[in-house]
Amino acid sequence: MPDDIDVYDLRGLNCPLPVLKARKRLAGLPRGALLWVETTDPLAVLDIPAFCNEAGHLLIETTALDGAHRFLIERGG
Template structure:
């Protein structure tokens, strides 16, 4: 399995975090993991919803200071 990739989307507002996450996941292989860092409050709703729609597994969603971090398996 390849290393976990990190996508830093801090400072971007809706809908950019979801759009950029979706685009990045399309380039990944099934089973790879992506860590997304976002500050947009809507990402707490939008990214889990996108994972459900697109068939990705949301492994973890947590807050680290003012940054929400999502771990997603492609």
């Protein structure tokens, strides 16, 4: 796994903004690109996986941080 994966900092934003902003950011990336999405929204643990499933993206990893979550997403088709 590359060490230089961008982190999209969405901390402080609440539902639905983390998903909406992640959707827009991923749309600008090529297929197969990796992106960390970091958020403090407690609903993101439900919303981000559901978004990835709907949009055809691959949720590779979910990590709990102190007061936040980080999601590694591979852009799908």
